[in-house]
Amino acid sequence: MNKKKLLIALAGNANVGKSVIFNHLTGLHQHIGNWPGKTVERAEGTLHFKGYTIDIVDLPGIYSLSTYSLEELVSRKYIAVERPDVVINVIDASVLERNLFFTLQLMELETPMVICLNQMDIAKSKGVQVDVKKLEQLLGIPVMPTVAVKGVGIAKLLEKAIETIEKKQAKPPQVTYGEEVEEKIGKIVEKMKNVHLVYPARYVGIKLLEGDEEIEREIQRINPQIVDAAKKLAGEIECIHGHCCSTVMTSERYEAAGCIARAAQKLVSPIKPTKVERLHNFTTHRVTGYLTLVFSLLLIFYSIFTFGDYTSGLLSDLLYALEPFFASVLGTGFVGQLLWGGAMEGLIAGITIVLPYIIPFYLILYFLENSGYLSRIAFLMDNIMHKIGLHGKAFIPMMLGFGCNVPACLGCRIMETQRERLLAAFVVTLVPCAATTVIILGLVGDYLGVHWALALYIVDFVIIFALGRLAFKVVPGEPTALIMEMHDYRWPHMKTILKQTWFRVAEFIKIAFPLIIVGSLALKLADVLGWLETIASVLSPVTVTWLGLPAITGITLIFGVLRKELSLVMLAALLAPTGLASMTPVQMIVFTLVAMLYIPCIATIAALFRDFGWKKSLFITVFEIAFAILVGGIAMRLLTLFM
Amino acid sequence: MEKPNSNKREVPLTALKAGESGVVIIIRQGHIRRKHRRHGHIIHRSLVHGITRDSGFEKRLVDMGLTPGTKVTVVKAAPFHGPFEVLVRGSRLALGRGMAERILVEKE
Ligand SMILES: Nc1nc2c(ncn2[C@@H]2O[C@H](COP(=O)(O)OP(=O)(O)OP(=O)(O)O)[C@@H](O)[C@H]2O)c(=O)[nH]1
Numbered sequence: 067m068n069k070k071k072l073l074i075a076l077a078g079n080a081n082v083g084k085s086v087i088f089n090h091l092t093g094l095h096q097h098i099g100n101w102p103g104k105t106v107e108r109a110e111g112t113l114h115f116k117g118y119t120i121d122i123v124d125l126p127g128i129y130s131l132s133t134y135s136l137e138e139l140v141s142r143k144y145i146a147v148e149r150p151d152v153v154i155n156v157i158d159a160s161v162l163e164r165n166l167f168f169t170l171q172l173m174e175l176e177t178p179m180v181i182c183l184n185q186m187d188i189a190k191s192k193g194v195q196v197d198v199k200k201l202e203q204l205l206g207i208p209v210m211p212t213v214a215v216k217g218v219g220i221a222k223l224l225e226k227a228i229e230t231i232e233k234k235q236a237k238p239p240q241v242t243y244g245e246e247v248e249e250k251i252g253k254i255v256e257k258m259k260n261v262h263l264v265y266p267a268r269y270v271g272i273k274l275l276e277g278d279e280e281i282e283r284e285i286q287r288i289n290p291q292i293v294d295a296a297k298k299l300a301g302e303i304e305c306i307h308g309h310c311c312s313t314v315m316t317s318e319r320y321e322a323a324g325c326i327a328r329a330a331q332k333l334v335s336p337i338k339p340t341k342v343e344r345l346h347n348f349t350t351h352r353v354t355g356y357l358t359l360v361f362s363l364l365l366i367f368y369s370i371f372t373f374g375d376y377t378s379g380l381l382s383d384l385l386y387a388l389e390p391f392f393a394s395v396l397g398t399g400f401v402g403q404l405l406w407g408g409a410m411e412g413l414i415a416g417i418t419i420v421l422p423y424i425i426p427f428y429l430i431l432y433f434l435e436n437s438g439y440l441s442r443i444a445f446l447m448d449n450i451m452h453k454i455g456l457h458g459k460a461f462i463p464m465m466l467g468f469g470c471n472v473p474a475c476l477g478c479r480i481m482e483t484q485r486e487r488l489l490a491a492f493v494v495t496l497v498p499c500a501a502t503t504v505i506i507l508g509l510v511g512d513y514l515g516v517h518w519a520l521a522l523y524i525v526d527f528v529i530i531f532a533l534g535r536l537a538f539k540v541v542p543g544e545p546t547a548l549i550m551e552m553h554d555y556r557w558p559h560m561k562t563i564l565k566q567t568w569f570r571v572a573e574f575i576k577i578a579f580p581l582i583i584v585g586s587l588a589l590k591l592a593d594v595l596g597w598l599e600t601i602a603s604v605l606s607p608v609t610v611t612w613l614g615l616p617a618i619t620g621i622t623l624i625f626g627v628l629r630k631e632l633s634l635v636m637l638a639a640l641l642a643p644t645g646l647a648s649m650t651p652v653q654m655i656v657f658t659l660v661a662m663l664y665i666p667c668i669a670t671i672a673a674l675f676r677d678f679g680w681k682k683s684l685f686i687t688v689f690e691i692a693f694a695i696l697v698g699g700i701a702m703r704l705l706t707l708f709m
Numbered sequence: 710m711e712k713p714n715s716n717k718r719e720v721p722l723t724a725l726k727a728g729e730s731g732v733v734i735i736i737r738q739g740h741i742r743r744k745h746r747r748h749g750h751i752i753h754r755s756l757v758h759g760i761t762r763d764s765g766f767e768k769r770l771v772d773m774g775l776t777p778g779t780k781v782t783v784v785k786a787a788p789f790h791g792p793f794e795v796l797v798r799g800s801r802l803a804l805g806r807g808m809a810e811r812i813l814v815e816k817e
């Protein structure tokens with residue numbers, strides 16, 4: 067029995083806390099935030115417990131097990147095909163009815179289940195008291211109350227899950243539909259006797275009545291008669307109720323969920339609903355909502371800049387004070403020059419330019435994400451997003467894009483159709499990510515003043531909108547409408563935010579710093595050997611003649627494809643000792659503009675490739691390079707008129 | 710154009726004012742949106758492309774809890790033809806206007 071492998075899947079509605087639990091159990095870093103649809107791809111991790119090796123799977127949050135969206139289909143197939151030893155159904159105790167609706171569907175898949183009644187703290191503050199014993203009894207499934215963010219109940223949950231597996235509990239009980247529906251399910255199950263699918267027979271019966279496309283297709287292949295018979299039976303139900311059969315069955319399921327919820331919960335008067343409510347009303351109001359949005363974006367911008375600018379200066383004074391010390395240790399010969407001018411200059415540039423901006427940036431972004439503000443912004447921006455052929459939800463990956471384009475591109479999967487995913491991903495690649503922000507604030511903001519940096523952002527937004535509109539013309543189609551749950555605001559869990567920020571920064575240090583050091587060293591070497599001129603001169607028709615930049619930028623912009631901030635960090639290292647100050651204001655603006663637009667970095671291209679294939683990602687890449695060069699050249703000519 | 714129904718209390722969700730509630734009667738098929746399109750060719754295109762997708766959206770609305778007989782309360786509508794915020798079964802949903810137009814409710 068020992069050393070056995072187990073598979074446990076976490077399933078449930080969006081935003082109930084599955085990933086928090088997953089992270090607790092596995093020690094991994096799945097994305098956490100307070101808006102629906104963060105986990106778009108199944109994540110796996112392992113855990114050792116009581117002699118078992120347990121694979122834990124975090125599934126995307128879904129509202130139903132139909133085939134409406136890709137995630138629903140994927141999750142359903144996963145549970146049916148992989149047959150986890152137990153499914154932990156995470157539910158939000160404060161919205162019991164909606165969550166139980168999903169639970170009832172999971173039960174139809176007939177895998178062993180345990181219910182994790184999460185967010186007990188929120189339920190309590192909303193005045194919802196859940197009787198755990200009663201719920202357990204009504205559902206016939208073990209229930210474990212938890213407060214995932216605080217880790218309360220997680221260990222017990224795991225124990226309960228293993229206990230359920232060890233006991234080999236019978237399949238969970240089933241919802242019974244109305245008489246006429248049950249009779250029809252029975253008829254189909256009867257016909258299914260000799261048909262074996264990964265799904266249970268009763269489930270197939272239910273789904274055939276509901277007109278589920280995937281199941282229909284599978285049965286069609288085996289025995290088309292069953293599908294025809296089911297269609298006829300569904301027609302009969304439609305006649306009786308006057309609604310389409312799937313609506314009838316969904317209603318009955320909701321009815322059942324509602325009954326259980328009402329029996330198991332007691333509503334006492336809420337302790338503090340008004341504050342959260344008032345904040346919600348204020349931030350989504352037709353006037354104050356938009357004012358808050360603009361005001362908070364400006365506030366974020368200025369505070370990051372002020373903090374970054376100050377710290378950056380401080381750090382650079384500190385680090386450059388080391389130079390005499392280095393010179394005395396390494397000498398001023400070839401090697402000393404190489405090490406100081408290459409590696410150390412690169413490192414200093416990396417530390418002083420990047421870290422002061424990136425750290426506060428991620429802190430604020432994660433704060434916003436965990437507070438629940440993103441879904442409010444999506445609500446406010448819905449009408450504007452319709453102008454570029456998308457709907458409000460697309461604004462969420464755009465906001466994430468400010469942090470990093472890569473998860474943002476993957477996040478575009480929250481859009482409903484392939485066309486919308488592509489449009490949204492295209493727009494996302496134009497959003498200045500944290501690395502681009504470093505360039506904007508660290509170069510233009512630092513040397514020309516914060517207002518120029520702000521102006522560049524505004525120019526970028528205008529460009530995004532214009533190109534989005536253009537893309538909409540190229541890939542036409544009616545935008546689908548927004549359907550999104552807006553979860554209550556909550557005070558973000560600070561530890562989560564700090565952890566996520568730290569994880570980001572650590573990743574940055576691990577990946578970017580070695581790149582910066584090696585890259586700077588290589589460039590310095592090439593410089594000392596006199597090769598740099600040659601490479602730079604090949605690119606000079608574009609960089610020097612058309613864009614009016616120093617020849618050397620051609621090389622650093624190429625490095626920027628790896629990571630965008632490299633283009634600035636290396637430039638700073640190469641232009642030392644005068645540093646970036648040796649560029650003219652126009653050059654700074656043009657350089658930043660080009661760096662902002664010219665190409666999604668290599669990781670983003672890879673993410674695009676994964677979701678959209680090489681043709682579309684290549685097209686986007688080439689288009690953006692050409693566009694950036696075009697805009698940069700025009701900007702240079704216009705700016706020289708004024709500056 | 711034909712009137713959706715002679716019963717006056719049966720209105721699209723968009724006709725409710727902030728704070729008002731209604732009970733869902735049915736979710737109309739996509740083609741009703743024709744009324745709101747001025748140019749003939751657009752009508753045609755949205756019809757052809759719309760069919761399977763629209764029925765998918767109807768399913769999603771029902772899955773989110775907007776089953777016939779459910780009480781829906783309109784909290785507010787965003788300006789400039791923006792989405793609606795509604796309360797359904799204890800949770801708060803944002804519904805695009807195109808979506809809300811298709812939900813027929815009986816005003817309470
Ligand atoms: N107060 C409180 N907040 C919680 C609890 N569990 C989770 N949260 C918060 O709920 C939000 C959603 O948690 P996630 O784990 O990201 O949700 P998810 O189920 O993975 O969501 P999707 O991936 O979008 O389907 C986060 O902001 C968490 O901090 C809890 O027990 N109490």
Ligand SMILES: [Mg+2]
Pocket residue numbers: 084085086096097104105124127
């Ligand atoms: Mg998740």
